Amino acid sequence: MLPEIRSALEETWNAPVGNWWGTSEGGPTGVSCAKGSGMHLADDLLIIEPVDEQGRPVPPGARAAKLYLTNLYNLILPLIRYEVTDEVTLLAEPCPCGSQHRRVDDIQGRLDDCFVYAAGLTVHPLIFRSALGRERNILEYQVRQTDNGAEIAARCLGDVDIPGLRRKIVQELAQLGLKNPEVSITPVERLERQAIGKLKRFFPLLKED
Ligand SMILES: [Zn+2]
Structure with a gap:
């Protein structure tokens, strides 16, 4: 969801807007809760590693160039550090909802683009x-x-x-x-x-x- 779409939706309905992020290969990857911004990662189902273009870890707060995705439940098609070019930014602060699942900001683009x-x-x-x-x-x-x-x-x-x-x-x-x-x-x-x-x-x- 792009910032211009989020603000148009919020202005039109005057309501909080949730977001959802998925990949065909990894399934549901991130989902909004009702409390904080961004999306909680499915840390129980996937290992998500935000990295830079050379594959080095990127800390919370900085935009990653891509990520490595490892799924923990798909025994038919296991993925191990599978490269996805979505540019994610991990959020450092804990979410007010209390969940310990890590959060990412809305995805703003793809390295491929x-x-x-x-x-x-x-x-x-x-x-x-x-x-x-x-x-x-x-x-x-x-x-x-x-x-x-x-x-x-x-x-x-x-x-x-x-x-x-x-x-x-x-x-x-x-x-x-x-x-x-x-x-x-x-x-x-x-x-x-x-x-x-x-x-x-x-x-x-x-x-x-
Ligand atoms: Zn939350």
Whole structure:
């Protein structure tokens, strides 16, 4: 659940919003309780190790690049330190509900979604998401990395100031250090989905090696 979606839900219903985090491979991984923020980890079912890009442990309060997941109950498909690229942040404080299960903050993205440009310049998907997610008339979008920017396809519901939005994203990329970024935004009728029905939003350039 992205911050902009959480705040829209809270404003609309004036009620606390719970969250749930799961992985196809590991099952239910984190669940909100009624008291504290974030989600409790299923520490009784899984061993979850937040790590950095090199696989070193990341302490509470810092965003991990990925995690290793070991399941303790699935004897048909045991997973041992299986890599999941969700970027989790462990919360250090105990939860007011009293549960000793560790907590993580809402998941904000996946390491796989980062775009890496020339000279190793890494752009987090948040740059695109915060600009596109704030346009109420953009229903969904897909962002494809190009050599020097991105091609964005958007399903729009009504009028969208496409030149203005494009300028905003170009500016953000330039501020991050991308020289003369090239960004295009094209309204489309439909976006292609994965076989399981999920919408993949970010397509990094494949590295040639
Ligand atoms: Zn709790």
